Amino acid sequence: HIQSGDEFKDLWVEGEVSQARVSPAGHVYFTLRDNVGQLQCVLFASQAAQIALTPRDGTKVLAHGWVEFYHREGRCQLRIDDVRPAGAGDAFLRLEALKRRLVAEGLFAQERKRALPAAPRRVGVVTSPIGAAWRDVQTVVARRDPRVELILAPALVQGVGAVDSLIGALDGLGQLRELDVVIIARGGGPSEDLAAFNDEALVRAIARFPRPVVCGVGHETDVTLADHAADLRAPTPSVAAELVVPDSTRHQVAAERLWRRIATRTREALESRRRRLGEARRLVERRAPPAKVAALRQRLDEDRRQIDRAVSRLVPTRRQRLLGSQRRLQALSPLKVLGRGYAIVEGADGRVRASAAMLRTGERARLRMRDGRANVTVEGVEKSG
Template sequence: MSQNLYLTVQSLTKYIKRKFEADPHLRNVFVKGELSNVKIHPSGHIYFTLKDDKSRIQSAMFKGAANQLKFKPEEGMNVLINGDVNVFEASGQYQLYVQSMQPDGVGALYLAFEQLKRQLASEGLFDQRWKQQIPTLPKKVGVITAQSGAAIRDICSTIQRRYPLTEIVLFPAVVQGPQAAPSINQALIQAEQYGEIDVIIVGRGGGSIEDLWAFNEESVARAIFSCKIPIISAVGHETDTTIADFVADMRAPTPTAAAELAVPSKEELFDRILQRKRSIYRSFSNQIKTERKRLVNVQQSYPLQYPERLYRPFIEKMSALDDRLVRSRHELTATRVAEHARLAKMLAFYSPNVRIKEESRSTTLLTERLTRAMQIELRNKTDHFTASLRMLKALNPLEVMDRGFSIVYKEGNVAKSVNTLTVGDQLTVQLQDGTLQTEIQSIQLKEKEEDK
């Protein structure tokens, strides 16, 4: 058979792919099954296997479609899928390319809500230890909501009625639709940068779960958690619950209730002040009564009835101390007079003129003795120096050389014996007036007495 009749693998795969694409039953198909081997790629694509109890098919959901999901696909989740079936040429396998996905049996938004709630709870964002205290008497209340909605009107009217001293600062935000989450986050940043805001109310009026969904976004939840200003969440009606309610420092069922939680009631403050006033009055009245009673008791006490008995012992003690002081002064004066007389006698005995004469005679004698001793010592040192010079002169080698002697050196060392020399050695001979170089021609040893 001719080789021209054989197809390449690529050609066969392309043919099969065209068949898949031409089949209208493989376009816009609706399939339900269980997710398996779910892999969310960093690029945003989602790859998984869709299976039932008898078959399975490889599936892919690319980033554009995946970004529209309100929930996170998880292992074992039953889903309803809409998409196309086609062939992946590189591997020759057919795949389901998913365009949309929703949970089977539960709404996508509800599932996304539960997933995010579970994730943030595991991270500790709902823990009570992170909740900030709402100030008792706020000077400025920040409000993040729609500029023209009913929520801002309810909040303003409630605060003006309850505590008109508070200033309301509105940070307008989109609270519904795709732009709502970024708008709320930006408003939170503006409120922090504004400064002097004591508490923030974040919320809007009621609506469907889709209308309130911005307050279930992860970015909004993390922005509320990161805000350094206490936040009261007021989203929807009393039965509505959002992720923002769990993350906020306090949850209010409605915007009106949030305003009531944010500021105190002036009537309640007046009542509290009146109660404090009464309490202080009663306290001071009781204190005055107690002190008056103590005063009466003190006035009627025995010491105050006979006050002279209080200071009589002190007068007697002062008199005794005064007598002791007089006696001590007289004794001290007598002692000082006797000491003065004794010192006067000693001073007369050690008169300066007498001492000077005695010290002068002593100095003269010592000078004469020192002079004689120096003369004797000088004479002894001179004699010793003269003897040392004579000895040095006698031992001086140059003096010996003047009598015809010389010194022989070999390599810088004095040659003291012929036993250290050999014929041919170069010698240096030191004479009285110079040196000369010579070479040994012959050596003759001195005969010993025994050899003779």
């Protein structure tokens, strides 16, 4: 009857947008709600490309379209072909007004944020004991550092009574002395399910908590007032656990790297000392008397070898020079002249008579020839020319 009648084919519906999401294909899915009820809507990519306004959570819009009924699922859906702004939604405006008031009070100021402990030993967790968030936190902490003790403070995380339950869990953890940090965790869901984390009473409870608080509520795109009040916001419960608990394996690797560095430095220092000791020993041996005697003996042996080499080179040279001088002397010797038939005339006084004028008749003389001497008497002197 809904699809067959014309009264549901040309509708304008006004409401506040919630749970808006865009598919990879470009289709926009969202819910229009008011104080009475809500209606699921779809804006296909072909129509969305022609509309300037894209539905966003918290905005109030006028949507035009027609109703489609799915018999198998028993649900209705408004197929949108036009969207126009109708002002901000009432819930969105109330949330923004509360946020501005809390900002003015300084509850979200950065200087109020406390640093997380470097090595926590006891971590409180405020979440549902049956939800996926508690299992995710346990898994991450067991993997990163199993020595950390988790203390669960069970609480409702949505619906009626969730705010009081969350505040009671926080107050209970606040009574523990040996507690390092607290994680408030909840998985993702529609914005209506996260309403407790935008409640003013819970925000103030987080701000006054005596220990650092990490808020990991919803998904990456979900930002609540509790996130602003916490000392640190995490996009998911798993990331909250990673931010709170350092990875012990990383510290172990760093310790092993430091140990290897110390061992290397120690070996280098020992090698340096060993080299210096060897050099000192050799220096002492060089300066000791036995070492000096050995050095002098070595120098003497070297000098002796140098003298022997010099003599061995000098004797042949001198022998050759002597033979040369001997040959020159023999060539200049008068006896060589005598060998060619000449003779030397010596007077009775033994002096050589080099000219005939030096001889007198009747003087006794001696002739020196190649093979001997002869005594003669001068019978006469004939001068040349």
